């Protein structure tokens with residue numbers, strides 16, 4: 001059902017869905033005055049501009065080809081929310097890794113000979129500067 005734009009002589013503009021059979025039926029504005037149909041430019045949705053697929057170099061000339069290209073290469077359309085979801089997942093992985101590191105350090109300290117462990121605790125309590133070295 002097409003949508004038509006009308007305007008009454010007071011300048012009130014409104015859109016109305018009408019069946020094609022009602023094309024010539026006079027329309028009345030909410031203010032009660034007769035309304036005339038307005039000619040409006042048609043909105044045309046242009047297809048995407050042509051580009052070369054960054055994945056396999058094929059030319060993409062339409063949205064359909066773009067969808068096909070993404071599907072063929074196991075990709076999805078980028079959406080801004082993906083960045084947030086990835087950041088949340090990364091933070092969760094970092095927290096899990098930190099917990100694992102803490103457990104490993106805790107286990108290593110626990111496995112130390114009692115004298116060495118007491119010495120380490122005393123050093124930490126005295127505020128000794130600790131330098132970490134990764135190998």
Ligand SMILES: [Zn+2]
Nearest residue numbers: 008012029031
């Ligand atoms: Zn009116």
